[in-house]
Amino acid sequence: MFTVSLISTIKKIKILKHGFSVTRNCTKTVLGEKVVPLTENTLLGRMMIYLNNVNKNFDSSPMQVNGSNTINNLVHGKTDSLRKLTIDQIANLFYAANISILSHSKQNLRKVLDILDVECCLRLASMEPNKILKVLSAFMYVVPNRITEYKFYHYATDDIDRCLKQCTKEELIHFIFYIGLQKKSKRAQTLLKKCLRNFNKDLVHNLTIEDLCIICNSTFRTNTKISNVHLLDQIKQVLNDNLSLLKDPALLITLIKTIQHNHYQDDDLLSTISCTIFFNKTFQYYTFATICHLLSAYADWLYYDEELFNLFIKQALKQLEETSVKSKKTYLTEQMRTKDILVFLRCISTLNCSNIDKEHLENLITLNIMERLSLGEFKNGVEQIVDIILYLWMIGCRPYKLIQIALTSENVGVIRKNNPKTVPHLNLLLSIIEYEENQLFQDLHLKYSSLTNFNSNQQIKSRPMLEKLLSIVQSTSTDIEKFEINYQVLHLNILGISGYKHGKKAVNIELLDGHTCVKNKKNYPNGWMQLKLRILEEQEEPLITINLEDVIAMNTSELQEFLEDEINLIC
Structure with missing residues (x-):
């Protein structure tokens, strides 16, 4: 899992560690910006190592490429030689430029990258998906923090419709990784949704844990909801079946954040995680x-x-x-x-x-x-x-x-x-x-x-027993003249029932239900409800709390009698 099986690949990109301090999660590129280096010490770095290994985009070590003459020409504005080069050779120029200009001029490196950016854009229409990915990997190697600023990045990801017809599963995952570099972008959301439509049940079943983590990372970064139920089920199954992930926080959290983001967690999953954390x-x-x-x-x-x-x-x-x-x-x-x-x-x-x-x-x-x-x-x-x-x-x-x-x-x-x-x-x-x-x-x-801007109708709809409780309490024989559902604590979005006598509030009634209580602990208020109860208990008006299970267990006459007794006792 992004680990020992990739040692040979890690060695090939060892240059990424140049100047990296282990106490900082940042370094400086040759262009001078602080960035997260793409090493095995970072999640994105681990993903890049995995992708480059799977797609074999690092078959030639950047250190072995001799493109200094071509780079020299590009620095001086001579671009004719580019036309004779293949896509692979152009991709290798990125690594050569990074090495040969590293100790010289940031401006020259920017100039060379801009020239290569234009040349790659001109060739995009004729590129196969694996060639596009090779160029994107080269950009990522040199300017990981600025890849989204280059035209080729945007043209290449926009070209996803054409690429999807030719992509292998591995290439599709690689494209998803790059699209995910655009944080909270509507454009990225649209592109990712196009990619995710290609994941049928069989394809989802064959995804590795690493593949799932890449999908999860990209959808979370871009705030993209996953509508593919097969994919969400697979993520949940991986969490349940591979509890060794609990020893790898980076991968664990990547998967859990996606389950949480899509509101797909359940009692069984959280219970399993709890037990495993204690057991292991x-x-x-x-x-x-x-x-x-x-x-x-x-x-x-x-x-x-x-x-x-x-x-x-x-x-x-x-x-x-x-x-x-x-x-x-x-x-x-x-x-x-x-x-x-x-x-x-x-x-x-x-x-x-x-x-x-x-x-x-x-x-x-x-x-x-x-x-x-x-x-x-x-x-x-x-x-x-x-x-x-x-x-x-x-x-x-x-x-x-x-x-x-x-x-x-x-x-x-x-x-x-x-x-x-x-x-x-x-x-x-x-x-x-x-x-x-x-x-x-x-x-x-x-x-x-x-x-306040609360939607009381929506809350009432999700709490049908609150309306039932109101209906029953309105039929009781007490001195209370009027009952209504309202917000007893201003700006706290939890509805309750208030009773009025002579035009003044005389009693508060609160229902402990799924909206106001936690799961896995009987009748235990959540934090917002606990705050409300704490405030109401200090008010002059008496407070009655009733559990949902009691409302369900009693018939109408029993509940009516119970409420009458409570109200007459305290009011």
């Missing part, structure tokens, strides 16, 4: 980022595994404690990203993980963010800090230092103007601060919108 003790291989990705798969499915979460949280906090922030640059491998910290907090708060030393967590996160602030990481905006504060608050922490820094009128104004995606979380944070620490809210001198 594979958690020792997991970095903070890996733990966050795994937690995210559980959180998005709301699948609760207390023992696993306790292990992950302990491991994550230990790594967080041992890691200092050395630079605001996110390409350093020895420090975790703010993005990963945010994912970690989102997951443990959404899953309502309770076995947490809240003070320790708050101190670690606050220290980490303060270090990042001192390095200028958030000079362009504090949106991430707002989300971090929200998730910490949900857990029960009170990160006052971060609140004083992030929740200023100036910062809030910038968020509302420039980052509308953060505004709902900002409104919710201010709303729950007002509920739970009103004096702090007053001291902040901030306001939030009273308007």
Whole structure:
């Protein structure tokens, strides 16, 4: 798997390691940009090694090609000699240019690459798929961080319709890899969907783990949903049948992110992963980022595994404690990203993980963010800090230092103007601060919108028992004059039932169902519901909670009697 079987190929591309420091996940190309080097130490590098081995695009070692005379001519604008060269020879010129100009001139290398780019574009129509891939591999070798800036890259990937008629399975996978280099591109999504239509059940069955990882990586990077059920089933089966993948976090996370992205995880898969992690003790291989990705798969499915979460949280906090922030640059491998910290907090708060030393967590996160602030990481905006504060608050922490820094009128104004995606979380944070620490809210001198953009009809449709509960409670004989479904906590998107007496709210009724509870733990509220219950329990109006299974188990008269007794007892 991208490993020992490829040693000979790795040796051939050894030049890629020139100048690479093992403590950094970056280096500089001859053009001067910091990039991720394509070695076996990176996921893209492993994929490239696998692809070049399978398609035998490295049959000739770049070090053995002598194209210095031709390169010299190109530097001086003499391009006539190019016409006599084959595609293979032109591809080899990329490697020769990289070597011969390496210690001389960035400008000359750019000039040569631009000339080769034009020549390859002129020949594209007559190229077979394997020749196109050979040229793309040559570009990738010299300018891995800038390949998408060259015309040939775009013309070659746009030519996919012609190529699909001639491609082998291996060549198709190779094209998918290159298309995936365009992050979150609608054009790339269209091209990938064309490629994926060629995967029938038999072809999918013959895909290697490496092939699947390449497909997963490209679809995830480009934000492309996979509609091919056979492909999604195969990815899930590979995860279930090849649990040794749990010892290879890069491949594991690549596959899991795709399952998660397409909402294709299930209880059985997550349960199997949990058991294997404990049985094989594979958690020792997991970095903070890996733990966050795994937690995210559980959180998005709301699948609760207390023992696993306790292990992950302990491991994550230990790594967080041992890691200092050395630079605001996110390409350093020895420090975790703010993005990963945010994912970690989102997951443990959404899953309502309770076995947490809240003070320790708050101190670690606050220290980490303060270090990042001192390095200028958030000079362009504090949106991430707002989300971090929200998730910490949900857990029960009170990160006052971060609140004083992030929740200023100036910062809030910038968020509302420039980052509308953060505004709902900002409104919710201010709303729950007002509920739970009103004096702090007053001291902040901030306001939030009273308007929400929630689709209550959609939620009611997905929670039919909530409407049934409303219908039954409306038929009870109590002093409550009116019942309605509404949002009792402003900006928190969970509907409940409120009862009114003399025009004032008199009781709140909450239903613990699949929308508000986690899976795999009976009647256990998810983090958002736990936040709502915590707030409602502190209000003057009494709170009644009822489990979905009780609503289902009782007939109408039994449920009516139960609700009457509860309401008459507390109201």
